[in-house]
Amino acid sequence: MNDWVIETRNLKKIYKMGEVEVRALDGVDLNIERGSIVSIMGPSGSGKSTLMNLLGCLDRPTEGDYILDGVQVSQMNDDQLAAARNHMVGFVFQSFNLLSRQTALANVELPLRYGGITKGRKQKAIEALNSVGLGDRVTHRPTELSGGQQQRVAIARALINDPAIIMADEPTGNLDSKSGKEIMDLILSLNKTRKTTIIIVTHDQSIASQTQRIINLSDGKVVGEEVPA
Amino acid sequence: MNIGQAVIEALESLNANKMRSGLTILGIVIGVAAVIAMLAVGSGAQNTITGSISGLGSNLLFVFRGGNDDVRNPQPLTRGDAEAIADPFQAPSVALVAPYISSNLSVTFSGESINSSINGVTPEYLEVRNYSLLEGDFISEENILGRGSVAVIGVEVADKLFGHRDGLIGETLRIEGQPFRVIGVLTPRGGGAFGSEDNIVVIPFSTAQSRLIRRSSDRVDFILVQVISADLVNQASEEISQILRARHRTDLGADDFQIFSQQDFVATAQSITNVLTIFLGGIAAISLLVGGIGIMNIMLVSVTERTREIGLRKAIGARKRDILVQFLTESSLLSMFGGILGIGLGWSIAYIVGLIAAANNTELIPVVGLDAILLATIFSTAVGLFFGIYPANRAANLQPVEALRHE
Incomplete structure (x- = not known):
């Protein structure tokens, strides 16, 4: 019996541009095992961003089912989706997306605030920053941090609610190779030590080959899977 | 998110654009100050006129022909x-x-x-x-x-x-x-x-x-x-x-004669000065309205500028309501600060008008009434809320996917 954290059945996303239908996703069946680290690859236009948006509960599918951590997500309304993102999904973006006016601590705390948690927020945020090795940068603002450090803050923010999955969209895309490698090492070690399911969207083969499973996407369909050596 | 946090965040964001926030507040300040000063001068004039009529004596009757x-x-x-x-x-x-x-x-x-x-x-x-x-x-x-x-x-x-x-x-x-x-x-x-x-x-x-x-x-x-x-x-x-x-x-x-008492004169004078006060206050209120449009304008700019931030906030779990509250708090704070400063400025203007009147031997003591202060405060906050609703709604209704993609 497999423990799937993500199950999709015939997932479709169709955009209507006037008369023309664009099938960004055209029937994706996907199971991802809890605690695994998976990468999604594909050329641009293959639908991998759309898939990431759906798996990250940022958008609703036109058709099909998506069950995240045992919860049917595909029929949720906006506020339910917001709550699902808050509790079950952590995001790591290519461009970090930190609030520049706020300290690292406040940035990491933000999901707890929207989650309505009032007690122990600061403590939890400090722990999360410690776990990404930024315990000494708590009061710094993003502008005072290097790219690699900013991405660590973003990872701490993604971790704070103990989400079922972390969606990482080109997490090393804006970093030099050295800090890129450090971030990748951090992500891999989080997967190992905390057993967090991590899904990396990338078109960098060297990143993808470090994961346990590569899902190849083309024209809105899963066209193949491989397990790197 | 509770209100306290919303206020702190709004203050931070207003503080990040000091010049812009200051100018927006200035619009409200001028509007509120104009309303306060006009109402004060109006009621001061009323007091002077009715006071001088009352000075005639309450047991006096005027008999006129016609x-x-x-x-x-x-x-x-x-x-x-x-x-x-x-x-x-x-x-x-x-x-x-x-x-x-x-x-x-x-x-x-x-x-x-x-x-x-x-x-x-x-x-x-x-x-x-x-x-x-x-x-x-x-x-x-x-x-x-x-x-x-x-x-x-x-x-x-x-x-x-x-x-x-x-x-x-x-x-x-x-x-x-x-x-x-x-x-x-x-x-x-x-x-x-x-x-x-x-x-x-x-x-x-x-x-x-x-x-x-x-x-x-x-x-x-x-x-x-x-x-x-x-x-x-x-x-x-x-x-x-x-x-x-x-x-x-x-x-x-x-x-073929008419008898007026002091009360009749006072009532007539009051109705005239009331019209005057409403007229002056109404003109001043227009500038408050213009200030409100200034708030709407700046909030719309702010929403566009911060589209990515809104997308990020939504991605990590902010509901529509959270975003709505965030932007409404900002616009209300702008108008509230404007209101408070405007009351101060309006008070000063009224005081100066009183000094000028005194220097010209005219007995006119502007009265800044509690009702005028309440009216200006409520009106300016309402202006901030009203003109903040549209931009805040626009922010709250952004789709997270599109907001995150925004450059």
Whole structure:
């Protein structure tokens, strides 16, 4: 019996541009095992961003089912989706997306605030920053941090609610190779030590080959899977 | 997110754009200050006008000629009417009666010439109008009988003609070329309901009537009646009406005279100054509206600029309501700060207007009422909320996917 954290059945996303239908996703069946680290690859236009948006509960599918951590997500309304993102999904973006006016601590705390948690927020945020090795940068603002450090803050923010999955969209895309490698090492070690399911969207083969499973996407369909050596 | 956090975050974000926030607040400041100052000046003017009318005395009645439009050929009021009203058997509620005629004439003294209100009165006028004298005496019964060429002058006349206010008894001034001996100087009264009460020359009624203000058949301009006490005003008014109806032989309901009490004047003046205040406040409110549009404008810019931030907040779990509250808090804070500063500025403007009025010898003390402050606060916050709703809604309804993709 497999423990799937993500199950999709015939997932479709169709955009209507006037008369023309664009099938960004055209029937994706996907199971991802809890605690695994998976990468999604594909050329641009293959639908991998759309898939990431759906798996990250940022958008609703036109058709099909998506069950995240045992919860049917595909029929949720906006506020339910917001709550699902808050509790079950952590995001790591290519461009970090930190609030520049706020300290690292406040940035990491933000999901707890929207989650309505009032007690122990600061403590939890400090722990999360410690776990990404930024315990000494708590009061710094993003502008005072290097790219690699900013991405660590973003990872701490993604971790704070103990989400079922972390969606990482080109997490090393804006970093030099050295800090890129450090971030990748951090992500891999989080997967190992905390057993967090991590899904990396990338078109960098060297990143993808470090994961346990590569899902190849083309024209809105899963066209193949491989397990790197 | 609770309100406290929302306020702190909003303050941080407003603080990040100090110049922009400051200018937006300025729009509201000007609007609120204008409203406060205008209302203050309006109610100050009202107080001054009603105050000077109240200064007439609450037991005073004014009897004028002329009724409503239906009455044809109203008979003039005469000294005979005044004497009849003074009869204690016919009008037991009446204490004193003072007939009055007046005209603006030129008054000269050794080359100096001014225009002044010449009042022909009887000795009762002193008490009825509650005048007092700096020096000398008022018009006496002998002056009336002898048509004496004597005058009691107001301080403005004294200042302009003689340059000083004392030692004027015995001086001779000329009214329309005719010599009058000064027998008294009135104490200053300031501006009044009927113009300056200090630029007057009081002379005997009989002298005025026969030599300066020629009126046919003992006509008077109006009759001032002092009632025994303030609660008898209505009764006295009824007694006077009956006397005049009998003397003028008018039908009931077709009176050819009108009786005003102080309350009537106050009510009229109040309705006029209310209109004035609303008018001034309304014009000022337009600038508050413009300030509100400024808020909307800047909030729209802010929403566009921060689209990515909104997308990120939504991605990590902010609901529509959270975003809505965030932006509404910002716009409300802008207008609230504007409101508070505007009240201060409006207060200062009102104070300065008061100083300017005082420097020009006009008695006008602007009143910043609690009602004006409440009105301005509520109105400006409402403006902030109202004009914040549209931008905030736009932010709240952004789709996270599109917001995150925004450059």
